[in-house]
Amino acid sequence: MDTQHPDLHPLFAAHIDTLKQRGDAALARAGFDHLVIPAGVLRYQFLDDRDYPFFVNPHFKHWLPVTKAPGSWIVYTPGQRPKLIFLQPADYWHVVPDSPAGYWVEHFDIVIIREAADALAELPKHVARCAIIGEDNAALGHFVPNNPQALIDSLHYRRMAKTDYELAMMRVASKIGARAHRAAEAAFHAGQSEYAIHMAYLQAARQTENELPYSNIIALNEHGAILHYHDLRHAPPSHVHSFLIDAGASFHGYASDITRTHAASDAGEFQALIDSVDAAQQRLCAGVRAGQDYAALHLAAHRELAAVLKEHGLIRMSAESAVESGTSTVFFPHGLGHPIGLQVHDVAGFAADDNGATIERPQGHPYLRMTRPIELGAVVTIEPGIYFIDMLLAQLRETRHAKDIAWDRVDSFRKYGGIRIEDDVACTSGAPENLTRDAFALVGTS
Missing domain, CATH: 3.90.230.10 (Creatinase/methionine aminopeptidase superfamily)
Known part of the structure; x- marks a missing residue:
């Protein structure tokens, strides 16, 4: 394999398969049906409307090379293709994220939303069956990050070995x-x-x-x-x-x-x-x-x-x-x-x-x-x-x-x-x- 100019299509396909296997094992151990990962949302400075720089949830960018998509979500259910709920707002104040494209998109079911709250309709129906991995401020309605420790321990331990x-x-x-x-x-x-x-x-x-x-x-x-x-x-x-x-x-x-x-x-x-x-x-x-x-x-x-x-x-x-x-x-x-x-x-x-x-x-x-x-x-x-x-x-x-x-x-x-x-x-x-x-x-x- 050419390590400097590799074909990313097969590499990413194998990477996603590895993440699915790890996700399946972690969900089974922790007793959940769905892995739900918010990218995160902007945080604002105290008593101001200035936002801090956005840093994406590392669990989110583990699944796909997208680092500037606040308000987006990934949902993975064993046996199914992972879903990307991608927030692309109608906004003339800020740069709007580009539409998903590239070597990785074929591995996801992608849903484009215009408002952050629209993600709720695309998330699993039974929130109690979801392992939601993210920061507290990423909560959307009743989808509040619960970060199950057993699942986190499993995913983090295996993250040491790189694909x-x-x-x-x-x-x-x-x-x-x-x-x-x-x-x-x-x-x-x-x-x-x-x-x-x-x-x-x-x-x-x-x-x-x-x-x-x-x-x-x-x-x-x-x-x-x-x-x-x-x-x-x-x-x-x-x-x-x-x-x-x-x-x-x-x-x-x-x-x-x-x-x-x-x-x-x-x-x-x-x-x-x-x-x-x-x-x-x-x-x-x-x-x-x-x-x-x-x-x-x-x-x-x-x-x-x-x-x-x-x-x-x-x-x-x-x-x-x-x-x-x-x-x-x-x-x-x-x-x-x-x-x-x-x-x-x-x-x-x-x-x-x-x-x-x-x-x-x-x-x-x-x-x-x-x-x-x-x-x-x-x-x-x-x-x-x-x-x-x-x-x-x-x-x-x-x-x-x-x-x-x-x-x-x-x-x-x-x-x-x-x-x-x-x-x-x-x-x-x-x-x-x-x-x-x-x-x-x-x-x-x-």
């Missing part, structure tokens, strides 16, 4: 993100501000801020030590040392999530540290195999990064001691990554099974977002990092391990903020598929 169609969507999202990363990197080397780099990214991605899967992190210098930095300063710093960008893209409802760290041309020592983190990151990506305990891979990341700290003279203790003492968490305080797909931090990362049981995080690692074993078809992010965070370093100075830190070396790296390198990696029956590295290879050198 071939979903992987095709994520490859495109990765390519868009890689292209935009290249534009942001060029803007950084041209001496642009964080705001200007952000705008270069949006232009290259051809997506607005609200179309991206998450808010861009565009961090120059010490701002790279703020894990979720969103300030976007309009003026460039007087001297640029480093650039950390964590930014993704969306395609047909699916996300990419990519992080890269770049050094200024005169930051040779920092570039060497980036190279070591990159090499460690690639070894961890190679561990994305079916059956691999993701929490164990996270702990392996701490060992890898502690070895990097030792190699670059930032710590005097052994790598093993740095992990055992918790010192490695000062420099790497977040989790290795997370599931990704319909949502950038996708669901069921802690699920032990489809009954709602969960797997706890390892002690001392409260920010890890996934603990379940990796399975065939899963896509996970691998994003190790090394940071120089003033607050955490100050706390480390007060411990008995302070004597084992090369503080002069650490202090010399504070101006760079930190390093994070993140790829989206799919688990296959063979070697892992690195969606991110493949995308960079298509758009230019990595």
